[in-house]
Amino acid sequence: MDLKEINKQLKGKSPQEIVAWAIEQGDKAVVTTNFRPYEAAILHATTQVKKDIPVVWCDTGYNTNKTYLHAERLIKSLGLNVKLYVPKQTVAHRNMVMGIPSIDDPLHKVFTEQVKLEPFKRAMAENKPDVWFTNLRKGQTAFRDTLDIVTKGEDGVLKVSPFFYYTDEELDVYLEKNNLENEFDYFDPTKVLENRECGLHVS
Numbered sequence: 001m002d003l004k005e006i007n008k009q010l011k012g013k014s015p016q017e018i019v020a021w022a023i024e025q026g027d028k029a030v031v032t033t034n035f036r037p038y039e040a041a042i043l044h045a046t047t048q049v050k051k052d053i054p055v056v057w058c059d060t061g062y063n064t065n066k067t068y069l070h071a072e073r074l075i076k077s078l079g080l081n082v083k084l085y086v087p088k089q090t091v092a093h094r095n096m097v098m099g100i101p102s103i104d105d106p107l108h109k110v111f112t113e114q115v116k117l118e119p120f121k122r123a124m125a126e127n128k129p130d131v132w133f134t135n136l137r138k139g140q141t142a143f144r145d146t147l148d149i150v151t152k153g154e155d156g157v158l159k160v161s162p163f164f165y166y167t168d169e170e171l172d173v174y175l176e177k178n179n180l181e182n183e184f185d186y187f188d189p190t191k192v193l194e195n196r197e198c199g200l201h202v203s
Helices: 003-010 015-023 039-049 065-078 091-097 107-127 168-177
Strands: 029-033 054-058 081-085 131-133 150-152 158-160
Touching: 003 015, 003 150, 015 039, 015 131, 015 158, 029 039, 029 107, 039 065, 039 168, 054 107, 081 107, 091 107
Parallel strands: 029 054, 029 131, 054 081, 131 158
Antiparallel strands: 150 158
16 A cells, blocks of 8 residues: 555545545455544544444543543534543542643653553454544644644554645534534643644554
């Protein structure tokens, strides 16, 4: 598979066309979400092509009330086939043991593993996808700038980002055109800084 050539061909395609192409490349596709801003776009694009695609939601347990209500509305309006994964320890327990450690705290690595990486690894191990849709976009982090619409991980999974070259303004148009809501009151306890990589996409 010549990814450079494939990305060149897909760059001019619509998100739905990219999704349709990608689904043909494997046997089991999933889309991951955390219901952060603009996630409605990837959820809409993938379910328009494959209505029952598994939607893997790794919920850290630290989302805002508005994010949870936004998620519930999207799940209902799009009929999402949600596969929910949560940390093995409750937020209440963790808050008593370590709280939310700062970036400089040695416990931050443990915290990130507990609330984000372990649930994600468990989700991927149980669902065993060979195609993974995500809403990564160019300009979000320095690492993501090195990616493209289609990349292939060390595990052989095809990672597909149909909106990779979309700006916020273009996504606003997409959401409005498809009557989709957005929600900006989102909190990721592992990132702190908006342009910091979350850890799920570096392999």
